[in-house]
Amino acid sequence: MLRASCGLTQQQVADRTGVSVSYISKVENDRLHFGDYPSEKFIHKLAGELEADEDELLLLADKVPASIRKRIRQRPELFRKLAKLDRKSLDAVESSLNRAKP
Structure with missing residues (x-):
């Protein structure tokens, strides 16, 4: 705790x-x-x-934190697609994002 x-x-x-x-x-x-x-x-x-x-x-x-809420409003179609991904696909997206960090 x-x-x-x-x-x-x-x-x-x-x-x-x-x-x-x-x-x-x-x-x-x-x-x-x-x-x-x-x-x-x-x-x-x-x-x-x-x-x-x-x-x-x-x-x-x-x-939902304000920063995430703002992004969802900007790109709702993207978040709908993310929500439908299976675990393996989400892991691949996360791995790709981790490699692309600024």
């Missing part, structure tokens, strides 16, 4: 992010109810406190 690996208690995270301990517990134990899911603002604060990748936390919370 990321929080524990940072040496923080639920109380410390709750205090630093402005939510209740029970909310932190619900998030950690995947016991949130509809409408209780973390906001992007909360995830931003949490990423800062845990020194975690904000985009990864957003994706874990089923929220």
Whole structure:
């Protein structure tokens, strides 16, 4: 668990992010109810406190990071094609992208 690996208690995270301990517990134990899911603002604060990748936390919370959302809007047809690829094809695309890094 990321929080524990940072040496923080639920109380410390709750205090630093402005939510209740029970909310932190619900998030950690995947016991949130509809409408209780973390906001992007909360995830931003949490990423800062845990020194975690904000985009990864957003994706874990089923929220699309703004930078990715922007790209999807620019090229929706490309993302539809990517979504339909099988694992082997996605691995090939990723390998190609890794070789083409600027």
